[in-house]
Each structure stands twice: as structure tokens, then as C-alpha cells.
Amino acid sequence: MELAASRSAQLGTRFTDVVDADRLVRSDPNAFLFGVLFTQGIPAERAWAAPFGLRERLGHLEPSRLGREPEAVARAVAAPPALHRFKHTLAAWVSSAGSRIASSWEGDADRIWPDGASVSEVAGRLLEFDGIGRKKAAMTVEILRRHFGVRLTSAEEGTVAYDVHVRRVFLRSGLADVDDPDTIEAAARLAFPDAPGLLDLPAWLVGREHCRPSRPECDGCRLEAVCARRCWIEVEGVGVRS
Template sequence: MENMPNPKIQLVEMKALGPFSWHWPEGIERFERGWAAVATVEGQEVHVRHGIGRRDAYGRPRVRSVTWVEGDPLVEGVESDDFDRSEALLSLIKVTKHHLKPDATPPPGYLSLPVVVMADEIRTPGAPQSLAVKLRHDDVAGWTRHALLRAVAWDRLRSQPTEREVLPPVSDVGPAPANVQPQDDSELHAAVVNALLAYAEQHKSAQVEPTAEFTQDQEANEFLLENDFAFLTGVLFDQGVSAERAWRAPFLLRQRLGHFDPERIAQDEAGVREAIAQPPKLHRYIEKTPRWLVLAARRVMTEYAGDAGAIWSDHPSASELQDRFKAFVGIGQKKAAMAVEILERDRGVPIRDMERSDIAYDVHLRRVFLRTRLADLDDRDHMITRARELYPERPGALDLPSWLIGRSWCRPGVPDCASCPLTQVCPKDIERASQVVSA
């Protein structure tokens, strides 16, 4: 074992968590509390989560732990027989998938951790005669080291970690459990929906101006409100980049092109591509977005006589208008539903049958719907159907508050539950959204 790696591991910061759950293939496990942490392995930053729960093991209910590295459950701990005195859990040392026998030498990385024989600490049939670490259940630094040593030994660390939010400020309490304990799913759903709608009203009343604030650039906002083709372009561009960057792009593109005439854009794909790709790039998709924009301009010229506003100016129904937007290359359900809501809500466009409006299947909304248990599956049709059932008066009204909360509080990894507007009603089922990625 002396040849095993001994990486430099450092715990950088951590935050206490309230109750959360984890979906195993065989079912859901609840954890009473835990910690989220940031650590480094040879300078590479990783996220770690350590949860404390309870499960039957070795003949009786025992305290148990799971430690995750980048969302991968890597080590489990089980209560020792002397837990009442030591508050310690045991976890097997596995350099490979096999246990280390008592006469083996622990890998160098374990020299700073207490190592015991598991069968000496759990005296019951079935306890393995194998080496294990014995750590206090709340020794986050120790559990982090143990989990990261296993991650390195098993080659489970990503070479290129994905971008993520940093942890919120350290809190002694962490995300609190929901104060409301619903009796059934319908009561929970109603409480969450009401909280979302209340936040939407609060957000609306807090706006200084009644008009939409697409970006922090007032000139760009005015251009989007005054120029219908610019609005259509913003819808097209709102993918793969921040909303502010997408919606400011039409204003900047007009500056670079010297015009924003759909007829001229329809005939100048090379010029549009050059303008979008010019540093700083207006979008990350410098091949897709010029094509989308040129095809949109051509459709506006042929189907709407050069007037993008004609897409929505004849008082269409919400479902009709969604279909019209989806006819444009580069606009799917997500963008179409978003466009209908923005036009009616923020631009005051008359649209019939808003009870047929829909949520946008957006990554921020998906996290909120899963973690609040409004939805059971990360599936577009399932979430749209749920929104229609939960708020039939106007399903799309749930879109903006969910998007705002997902973006500001219900972030990937470690959400800021403590200050979230939904904290009083949300069941905080954090791990339900652990696999949500941008669509």
C-alpha cells in the first residue's frame, strides 16, 4: 500500500444543512441533517456533501452516514457499538472494490485518520474482519478526506469539473425544514403554488418601471419594446447564455450591422455571422444563431409581410401563438412558452385563452418543480401537465417566479434555502434535482 497515492487534501469551507433526501435505485432515503463543503484535491476544487440518517444494520437501527463527492455517493458510515460514548461511525477502507484485511497496511493517506478493525467495533455476526476508519459522525473534515481518498483510488474525480455556484455564506443553521407540514400532496402543492404566485406579485410590485427589464441596459430594453423583430431575435438568442446577454444582443447587433432590417438580414448570412462572432462575441453559438436569425428574417418576410409584430398582433390564443413561435427554426417549447408569457405580461399584447399558456421547460424551473415536489419526473410533458393541473387559470404564471427562484436561490448543488421565498412551504427535496442539466 506504500505505493498508493497520498494526495494533498484541504477542506476550504462548509455549511450546515437541514433535512434532505437521496434517490437510490431502490427508493428514497431521508437524511436528518448534513453538511455541504468545498474541498481541494491537489488544487482541484470539488463539492462534498455529508448526510446523517438512520437505517437498520447489523441487527438493529443504527445511525448511518453517506458522503458524496460531486454528487457521487462514495462512502457510507455505520454506528459503532460505543456510539453513545464516542458518537463515532465506521466506514470500510477500500483501495479497490475489496476490503483491507487486519494485517494490511493502510494507504499513506489514512495515517492521519483513526483506523480500526470493524468487527472489533461492531460485535455482531456479519461484521467484516476488515480495516475501517472510525470517525465522529460530525467530523466533516475526516469524512471529506476519507471520501476523497476513495475517489482518487477509484479514479472517480472529474478531470474537468463543471462550472458551479460557490457555497452560500456559512450558516450555523443551514436550510431549515419546512414550517408547514402538509397532510397530503394536494396540500403541499397548493401551498407551493400560492407561494410562487405571491412571489410573482411581490416581484412585480417591486419593479420601479412597469415595463419589462430584459437587461440592465435601458437602451437595449427600449429597443426590445419598440422593435418587434428585435424581440423575436431575443427569443431566438435566449439559449446557452445568460438571459441578460441574450436579450442585449439585438441592440448590439444593430450597432454592428448598422441596421436591423429583416429584409436585409434575410440576404446577408455571412454579414450576420461576422457581426455575431466579432469580439466580444454576442453569443456562444456563433454558427447556430446567425442561421436561426436569417431563417427567422426570411420567414417574417414571406409569412408576415416583413412585420414581426404580425406574429401576435391579431389577438391569437396562447396555444396558437406558441405554435407560431415554434414554427421558427431555433424556437422550441421552452422559448415559445416564455415568449407568450412575456408578450402578455410585460408588453401588454392581447392574447386570448391564457389558461392555455404553459411553463417553459427551463433548467431553473425544473430544479424548483422537482425540489418542491410539484413534479415527480424531470420530463417536459410531465411538468407542463402538472402546471396545467396545479394552476389551470393560467399555468404559465408559474413560469417567471419559478425561474427567478431557481436562478437566485434554488441553485445547482447547494441551494440557499434559508432566504428563499419558498422556504416556509418547500419540502427541500434537494437531491431530486441532482441530475438536472441544461436542455
């Protein structure tokens, strides 16, 4: 799996500013999948750096060992500075993912998303992992398609992640009127029926860079010309990529 586009999955240039960590996530599908697990409630850059930190602490990222040695994983995740604020949960997810990659995917997460698989097939496989729910699955599928060039079929099955930034942009812009996953996903399908998932990253970037919780910067926002500017709308929760 090679990075197919010059823009990174998250911020336009790279997953994380930690060069070695960025290289690992780009080049190792297992590390990428472990990074997905960490993308919850912490800054995206820190989440994507975690697989490298874990490998540094453990000396490996070998899936079957991660599954067989949950105590070692727990110690590695929790050692100060902890790799995630939900250190116990993340350690359990990583061990579980290691077991699943080893037992179901021959130790190689790249087998989860082969070229020619459909968007919904891959999302369904991702949803079998502890720690991957609907919004992380949607985000991951779009990163695979957009940034790693994985040729998944049935792009119309894709969707946006129900992420705090995405939700804020959809609601303030007028794309959606109700803040629930079904409504946000339906709005994405209506806006771009051929590939609704392609709206995920742009909406997340607008939400993070311009449409902030307080004092949104409408001047210069890419949606300025078409947005309903319902800036009074507030959205609670955390993002899959904060």
C-alpha cells in the first residue's frame, strides 16, 4: 500500500509531523489500522504517531504477538507519556486487532481492503474490529480510497464520518437540519450521490480550520459563497479526528 496522493490523510501534507511515524503509517497497513484505532478524542497528529510509539516501546508490531501479549501492550500504551488518554481501552483494542489481523487476515491488514472490493464490504470488515464503529469505518474507507489509491467499487455506498467537525459544517451550512447519523449521512448522499464519502475530508478540514465551535472564520472559508451561515448552531462531542 503506497500513498497515492500528495495530500495526507489528515492535514494536507502528512498524517503526523513525526517523520518516522508518518512513514510507518504510510508504508505498513497494520500500523495504519492501529492508527485508526487511536483516532478518537485526541489530536489527529498524536493519534497517527501512536503506532510508531508503540513499536518503539515494544520492539515490534507483530499482530499475533500483540494479541498473545496483552499485558505487554497495556504497559507500552500506558507508559508515560501515555500514547492515548484512554490507555486501557486502546491497549485492549490493539491486542484484539492484532489477534483478528493474525487469525482472519493472515497477519496483513492490507488483505482487508483489496482492489475490487466494494466500499460496503470493506466497511463491514472494519466494523468487526473492536474500537471501529460506523464513523471510523467511514473515515478509514475514504482515507484508503483517497490517499492510498485503493480501488474500491460502489463509491455511492460511501459516507461521511459522524464526526464533530463534519456535523458542525453540515448543520451550519444548511446541508442538514438534524444532528443524527442517519440525517447527516442522507445529506451527504443528497449532496454528492456518486461518492458521498468524498465530502468527508473537505468537511472535516473546513470544520477544523474555519468553522470552529466559537467565532467561525467565514471570511476565507471555502463554503462562504453557498453556506447558510447558521453560526449559532453548536455541536457537542468529540471527533474521530479531533
